[in-house]
Amino acid sequence: MKREMIVLAVIAMALIGMAGAANYMYEKSSVKGVGYRSLEMVISTQSGYEGQKLVEKQTGSGNVILSRIELEAERQPLDMACEWANGYPMDYINFTSEQELEYMPVSYQTGTYDQKWVDKLCVQNYKIGAVLTEMYTHAEHLQKTTEVKTRGYNALTDTPCCNGVLEANINSNVIGVAHIGWISRDPESSSALKGRHAEYGRSVEDLTGVFAIQKFIQLWGNSTCGEISVDWLPCV
16 A cells, blocks of 8 residues: 555656646737837747747837737657657747838937837757748838747657757848848767767848848758658759
8 A cells, every 4th residue: 555655656746747847838919009119039948958949039119010929839848758640749839920010210208219120030949950040130111921830859769750840931021131041950969070060051141122032941850750842843
């Protein structure tokens, strides 16, 4: 009887530990108006250089014609088994931002605000060594829709499952400066590179002026993350 009580106590402690380790975060907002805005969102699903990270910052003055943001994030215990076939992630972040902003100076009794729009987004997936940056500065006009999902799966050595995904769909019109880029690196450091991480891919684009931008970015931990799609009629 005493042994059974000890076993039940251990199981209860394990369940409490798992419940305490799981974090779920959700925010949905809609803002319209005229004035000065300062926004900062910082999300981390694991401590240190692990899991998924997202930082969104926006500042500027003028007309906020439309600003909608939806964020969902969850942290799962590190020892959870991989269940990619059932769509069960270890940890994930889903982020959608729809913005339409116009710059103009505004004055109030508290002071004058004269800052063009700045919108910066950085998403890091440490599980697969992938990072995405979308940034607009000195923007007189910014209209954009950005959808990002990043997730990591606890891939067991004996289970051929996807270990992580970072995907982004960007559609924007900007008068100002735009910077969009991504990097893919080996999550494991290399002794041959003196402790650095091997870089597999990089794409960086900087634009200044009036531009319409459309980008779809897909960074997978391996090809088992989803159906492989290859363009059979590429450009030459």
